[in-house]
Amino acid sequence: MSDKPYVLAVKALVRDEAGRFLILRRSLQSRLFGGQWDLPGGKVDPGEPFDAGLIREIAEETGLEIEIERVAGATEFDLPKIRAAVLIMEARCEPGEARTCEEHDLHEWVERKDLDKVEFSRDLAKFVRDYLDRAAT
Numbered sequence: 001m002s003d004k005p006y007v008l009a010v011k012a013l014v015r016d017e018a019g020r021f022l023i024l025r026r027s028l029q030s031r032l033f034g035g036q037w038d039l040p041g042g043k044v045d046p047g048e049p050f051d052a053g054l055i056r057e058i059a060e061e062t063g064l065e066i067e068i069e070r071v072a073g074a075t076e077f078d079l080p081k082i083r084a085a086v087l088i089m090e091a092r093c094e095p096g097e098a099r100t101c102e103e104h105d106l107h108e109w110v111e112r113k114d115l116d117k118v119e120f121s122r123d124l125a126k127f128v129r130d131y132l133d134r135a136a137t
Contacts, residue, residue, distance in 0.1 A: 009084045010054040011041030011124075012091040013072050013131070014064070020109035022098060023118055024061065027105045032079060037118045038104070039088065054089060062107065063099045066091040073134075075127040088127065 014022040028034045040061050044053035051068055058066050069090045077084040098107050110118060116129055 004078075004081060004083050006083045006085050008044045008050060008053075009042060009077075009086045010044055010050050010057065010089065011039040011086055012054055012058060012066065012068070012089045014040055014058065014066055014091045014093050016093055016109055017095065018109075020111055021115055022062065022064075022093070023108055023110055023115075024100065024104040025106040025108075027103060030103060033121045036121050038120065039124065041086075041088075043084075050087060051089075054091075058091075061101050061103065064096050065094040067094070072131055073127060075123050077121070077123050086127075088131075 016022070022040060023037045024040055025037050026033045026035060040058045041054055042057040042061070044050050048056075054068065055066060058064055069092060072088045072090045074088060075086050077086060098109075100107050112132070112135075116125075116132055118128070119125075120128060
């Protein structure tokens with residue numbers, strides 16, 4: 001058993017009005033996963049409801065307001081000092097222009113058919129492939 005603590009993180013498959021998904025590229029200066037694509041979201045603060053944490057994180061990272069629709073699934077990341085249990089939600093964004101923050105250097109809107117071609121981190125890529133497989137059935 002690992003002595004690293006678990007933390008809760010939340011991410012979202014955020015869709016726009018055209019049904020495209022928002023992805024963010026982690027900055028090369030990022031400590032973890034630099035240069036890889038990510039879904040918006042982050043860690044939940046102690047005592048914070050996870051839905052409020054997700055709404056806050058996405059607003060901080062992209063400037064967008066979202067409406068959470070449902071649970072998409074979960075995965076986990078084994079990081080140097082922690083283990084992150086990652087809850088991934090489906091959400092749609094309110095009209096607005098996305099921006100990036102210091103954690104990310106680029107954002108793109110991607111069609112569903114192209115989502116599995118994105119260079120996500122290993123654990124997130126597996127989640128996305130499984131998610132797309134479930135959605136196809």
